[in-house]
Amino acid sequence: MKIGFVGLGNMGGPMAANLATAGHEVTGFDPAAPMPEGVQAAASGADAARGAEVVITMLPNGDILRRVAAELIPAMAPGMVLLDCSTVDVDSARAVAAEAEAAGVLTVDAPVSGGVGGAQGGTLTFMAGGPVEAFDRVAPLLDVMGRKAVHCGPAGAGQSAKICNNMILGATMIVTCEAFALADKLGLDRQAMYDVVSTSSGQSWSITTYCPAPGIGPQSPADNDYTPGFAAELMLKDLRLAQQAAESADADTPVGALAMQLYEHFVEQEGATGRDFSAMLERFAGRGRG
Amino acid sequence: MKIGFVGLGNMGGPMAANLATAGHEVTGFDPAAPMPEGVQAAASGADAARGAEVVITMLPNGDILRRVAAELIPAMAPGMVLLDCSTVDVDSARAVAAEAEAAGVLTVDAPVSGGVGGAQGGTLTFMAGGPVEAFDRVAPLLDVMGRKAVHCGPAGAGQSAKICNNMILGATMIVTCEAFALADKLGLDRQAMYDVVSTSSGQSWSITTYCPAPGIGPQSPADNDYTPGFAAELMLKDLRLAQQAAESADADTPVGALAMQLYEHFVEQEGATGRDFSAMLERFAGRGRG
Numbered sequence: 376m377k378i379g380f381v382g383l384g385n386m387g388g389p390m391a392a393n394l395a396t397a398g399h400e401v402t403g404f405d406p407a408a409p410m411p412e413g414v415q416a417a418a419s420g421a422d423a424a425r426g427a428e429v430v431i432t433m434l435p436n437g438d439i440l441r442r443v444a445a446e447l448i449p450a451m452a453p454g455m456v457l458l459d460c461s462t463v464d465v466d467s468a469r470a471v472a473a474e475a476e477a478a479g480v481l482t483v484d485a486p487v488s489g490g491v492g493g494a495q496g497g498t499l500t501f502m503a504g505g506p507v508e509a510f511d512r513v514a515p516l517l518d519v520m521g522r523k524a525v526h527c528g529p530a531g532a533g534q535s536a537k538i539c540n541n542m543i544l545g546a547t548m549i550v551t552c553e554a555f556a557l558a559d560k561l562g563l564d565r566q567a568m569y570d571v572v573s574t575s576s577g578q579s580w581s582i583t584t585y586c587p588a589p590g591i592g593p594q595s596p597a598d599n600d601y602t603p604g605f606a607a608e609l610m611l612k613d614l615r616l617a618q619q620a621a622e623s624a625d626a627d628t629p630v631g632a633l634a635m636q637l638y639e640h641f642v643e644q645e646g647a648t649g650r651d652f653s654a655m656l657e658r659f660a661g662r663g664r665g
Numbered sequence: 666m667k668i669g670f671v672g673l674g675n676m677g678g679p680m681a682a683n684l685a686t687a688g689h690e691v692t693g694f695d696p697a698a699p700m701p702e703g704v705q706a707a708a709s710g711a712d713a714a715r716g717a718e719v720v721i722t723m724l725p726n727g728d729i730l731r732r733v734a735a736e737l738i739p740a741m742a743p744g745m746v747l748l749d750c751s752t753v754d755v756d757s758a759r760a761v762a763a764e765a766e767a768a769g770v771l772t773v774d775a776p777v778s779g780g781v782g783g784a785q786g787g788t789l790t791f792m793a794g795g796p797v798e799a800f801d802r803v804a805p806l807l808d809v810m811g812r813k814a815v816h817c818g819p820a821g822a823g824q825s826a827k828i829c830n831n832m833i834l835g836a837t838m839i840v841t842c843e844a845f846a847l848a849d850k851l852g853l854d855r856q857a858m859y860d861v862v863s864t865s866s867g868q869s870w871s872i873t874t875y876c877p878a879p880g881i882g883p884q885s886p887a888d889n890d891y892t893p894g895f896a897a898e899l900m901l902k903d904l905r906l907a908q909q910a911a912e913s914a915d916a917d918t919p920v921g922a923l924a925m926q927l928y929e930h931f932v933e934q935e936g937a938t939g940r941d942f943s944a945m946l947e948r949f950a951g952r953g954r955g
Contacts, residue, residue, distance in 0.1 A: 527858075536853060539845075543867035543872075546920060550924070554829040554918075557907070558825060560914035563822050564817075575778065575830050576830065580868040581869075630839050630843055631847075664915055
């Protein structure tokens with residue numbers, strides 16, 4: 376397939392490289408990042424988009440996406456697909472979809488989970504929104520870049536699913552860390568705590584797959600001095616997007632809001648940038664009620 | 666085994682009946698509840714305790730436990746075991762253990778999860794604290810009353826494990842309900858939301874075993890108009906015990922504290938008494954931010 380790819384950073388770079396390796400004809404553009412192996416360099420985004428059947432974007436935020444999409448869409452032929460894999464606010468995803476629709480271009484919003492490791496290994500998970508027809512067209516590409524793709528609904532549904540999932544994840548990780556730190560102070564052994572919670576009603580992915588306590592449970596970033604994994608500042612970004620969506624949809628999300636505030640403080644006041652989001656355990660383990 | 670049983674309410678009654686059915690010689694006392702089938706009535710707590718190898722208590726709170734234990738312990742022979750299955754504060758559990766130890770009586774604190782259905786069916790889970798020797802002595806009784814018993818550590822460890830687990834559970838359920846309500850308002854289908862979250866990093870027991878959205882996922886109280894299950898006021902009790910323990914141990918638990926406040930409002934201001942704790946979804950689904 377003839378593919379344009381805009382945004383070739385830590386995530387987009389390896390994703391584009393995997394597509395090229397799989398035999399697709401990939402033309403890329405990024406004003407800052409190096410061109411990945413096997414990807415042909417374009418002079419601009421519009422240049423990368425021209426003649427492509429699918430144009431993929433992997434960008435840092437909704438404002439940049441809107442700006443880039445405004446350049447890409449006029450260069451795309453009607454009926455072609457714009458596949459945005461960035462994590463952005465729901466409103467931006469919908470605005471881009473509307474603009475594309477007006478030009479006869481199909482869109483899929485398909486934010487990922489799985490991080491840089493998943494991008495390199497081609498093991499990402501995609502949560503996708505957009506017309507089924509468009510999803511079906513890009514499905515073979517999602518299969519190359521990832522291991523799993525779920526179609527969640529119309530335009531914006533991919534972003535909605537991701538932020539809802541990650542809002543749960545952020546709060547669940549925090550309260551799991553709070554509980555481990557409380558257990559410590561109550562003299563409860565961490566292994567016993569893990570054994571009880573992981574097999575009881577407090578069970579979650581945060582403890583059974585990504586246990587924040589080093590040396591306990593499965594291998595996780597905690598066992599590697601909290602090297603990400605999923606960096607605290609990226610969790611903060613997603614929690615902010617969730618609050619932005621909640622505000623715009625008039626939804627009451629008090630625990631989600633507190634989770635955002637706690638990660639904000641963790642990243643901005645406590646120097647957690649570049650540390651895994653499960654390092655929240657150290658914050659609670661090292662601190663009293665204040 | 667010769668067993669004394671004090672506290673024969675909704676939980677204690679069927680637990681004592683199951684022990685009698687299993688062939689144990691059970692003498693019971695409760696000033697208010699009827700005597701269960703097969704249980705011999707004693708005139709007082711001390712009367713039920715005299716001559717018993719194991720004395721079991723199932724009481725509403727730590728103050729009552731302390732008062733009852735002060736009556737039971739002097740009536741017990743040294744070397745016998747006081748098995749408390751109540752959910753109480755960690756400090757009360759430890760105080761009773763210390764008082765018993767001074768009299769040569771062993772103690773196990775073994776709060777349960779599984780509710781009235783689990784008590785009737787003999788399928789409770791016990792989280793136990795106390796000397797291994799004492800735990801081993803009561804293990805055959807726990808096997809009759811429940812399906813699983815985990816030894817968590819010394820005196821108080823059972824209570825500690827339960828409140829840490831339930832603090833996680835309460836907060837995780839709330840944020841899962843917040844996310845379902847947010848997804849609704851973003852136009853995301855509930856089944857799609859379930860499919861994504863239950864197989865992603867937002868997964869927890871709260872969604873995969875006890876999904877708060879009716880008609881989605883496994884059978885749960887949501888499918889029965891939120892008939893408990895686990896009543897909101899009992900979740901509130903456990904969240905209060907967690908905060909009491911956190912205060913006493915100088916542990917910082919902001920998300921646990923907010924979960925307590927939200928269940929407090931739900932039960933005391935919004936009439937949730939007698940409804941399942943997962944009915945929190947209706948609260949968020951029906952309400953905006955302001």
